[in-house]
Amino acid sequence: MALPTQKTKRNSFFDKKWLNKNLLLTVLPYVVLVIIAIVLAIKTPHFGTFRNLTNVLEQSSILAITAVGMTCVLVVGGIDLSSPAIMALSAVAGVLFLRATSGTLNPVTGAVAVAGAIPNQAVRAILAALIMIVVGMAMGAINGFAVGYLKMIPFVVTLAMQFICLGAATWLTESVGIPIDYNLNKFFVDMTQKRFDYVPLDILYAVVFVVIAYLVMRRSYLGRWLYAAGTNLKTARISGIPTQKVVMAAYIVSGLTAGIGAIITAARLLSASALIAGENAVLDIISSAVVGGVSIYGGSGSPVGAALGAVLIGLISNSMNMLRVSYDLTLMIKGVFILAFIYIYSLRKK
């Protein structure tokens, strides 16, 4: 006989207090975020400038997009360590395509000396972007198949995928960065790097993406299936939800966000390499989601929270930079921040 595991008697006063406390703890990280921003705006001369603030958001946009993908995976109770590696491989594939199809420029006249396979810049750019997205989703699909259908452990699968993608990216680039010739590929770069009324396009894209992700997670049946599968896989299966497909879909979405990240990153850096995502990228992505309130045990968390978490992580990096704190100390402060946030979240439930 099972011992009763719940105490149903809880008076309404306590209930109410509980709710307020939870609400408070949910809002707290963002209050901290605003306070940090205000303090920095007063203390440092450049922080409050429009240029720096858009800079922070621009830096955070890729993190926010990939953190949304990570959220999907975390919600179904998995983890994706391969996201930055997939991003690197996608970027390399797309940029190699650009190089192969752009032709070469005459350095003196500025005219295209040797016509590429695809002379139209826009077509080329869109194809390159599509390649990045398809490569990302394909790698995500492999992860998802291994986890959803073959019942392999997410940590191990995506760790292996990380090596495979980094290895492939290094091999394809022969360990060097592949540059994007801006003069030949203005369209590809401007597609994400131009400003729309002073606001960089990539920030707009990130915002639109997060809004779409929110709608999909909260209002589409796929999103609801993700939460159900992450909360209780057995219940979800018995309720007729195709759990294997749902799990696979989560990893495909994560791969998709890596592909989108690749498009923006390649355009911003004007190159692609195996190291494009940067050191510790996967830690930043997971941290963003966790700081944004996504549970690593699955079943709860919102893409909006993850995106705000990404902004918070970006803000910490930027402000440390503004305060001229060294890189090593920045890492340590970031770690302490993350621990503190996770502790606050742990107070929220029970």
Add this chain to the structure above:
Amino acid sequence: MSELTLRLVDIQKKFAGVQALKGVSIDAYAGESVALLGPNGAGKSTLMNILGGVIPPDSGNIFLHDQPVEIHSPLEAVRHGITFVHQEIAMLPTLTIAENLFITSFPTQLGFIKTRAINDQAVQAMARLGFYFPPTTKVSSLSPGDRQLVEIARALLSNPKIIIFDEPTSSLTEREKLRLFEVIQGLKVTGVTIIYITHLLYEVFDICERAYILRDGEIVGGGLMKDLPYQKIVQMMTGARSEQAVATRKSRQTSETILQVTGLNRSGVLEDINIELHKGEVLGLWGLLGSGRTELLRAITGLDPIDSGVIQIHEKGTTRKIRPADTKKWVGMITENRREEGLLLPQSVKDNMSLANLTGLLSRLWPLIDGRREVKEAEKYVQRLNIAISGLNQVVATLSGGNQQKVVIGRWLERNPIIYFMDEPMRGLDVGAKAEIRKIIGELAEAGAAILVVSSELEELMSVSDRYLVMDRGRIVAELPCETTKEELIARAAEAKAFEAR
């Protein structure tokens, strides 16, 4: 008669307002094996947890060798000579047999474990049971039966006077089971008292001298095995009392088959299952616990794998053969354990109600869920099923058992399937909730759904069924009509083939 080792007198225990034990008294003598029988939730485990010092009783006394004792912790129980061999074998598979045996009290020298000493002692401990395994064997490489022997050897290390076996055969093969029985017989010869908890009745006749039958926290019968005929025990376990007549109902049975299962097999679990489920009927799947009822439902719905068998759905004049994984498109499944498999406990009533029907709640404009429609649908079934909630956003974990069960049923009503599988739909509910569930089942059948119901409570099952299939050890042994009497049903479930052949 031999010495009275253990007496439990008027033990009572309440959990969160529910009386789990209503004054239970038990006697056990040295060198005998006492069976504690009863359905799930009868209070067997609670009683043994009290004896094992895991939980304290609210009132009542425990006497060991006629001395009153109080047992406050499992450690104290061991000191009194009481040990437990658990149902879930609790071992550390990456360690060796010897390390597992001595894990709580390693003999050490200068802080290092005396490896040779524990290995030697492990050999001796296993030898007491008449077995030899190299003591350095990793537990992970042993079969469940062998692991259990190690577990028993560990229990014997403290020289217990009373050993409690909790469902010891649940994961054993037939041969391992016979070996276990030999070990138990051997222990009895040395004067140890065995308390044997099970729901598999035929085992009890093999190895027990005495039995107590628990139901709803009460001893409903007991005595020496030789005075207890098989049928009588079944009657007591299932709570079917002949004086309590069930109102005879007219059978709703129709002849239009919706679901047809032919030649379904699952090695060691199900054997040559053939079922025809008709439109508008409630088919009662009857059998003792462990006869394969739940396993059958799980096999048909693709939750467990099958070795062979054909499943066909007849709908709108067409017949199609479907894979078990696809049956869920037609079948609403209500599992026996709603907390573990039925509900998303941390989520809201609304989310739980919509779960099976999300694709049916999409807005007409775009492929997103129409929030207003979702609320409307959920409200409709909350009202229809009379679910007591504070609001649609209440977390289901905080609901009572009856209301939780209604949420599970409501989820399927929203989906509106043509077939329902209900495994113990009334388990753990109070009388009022049971009556409501019964009414809902009747209404669903009237509306044309085909319903397959499993229940361990015979009267419960009889109150809804139009026809019966009787199962025994993975096979369907009889098909009986609505008018079948209780006695007949009990007799059919009890006439275990292997039992006769024993």
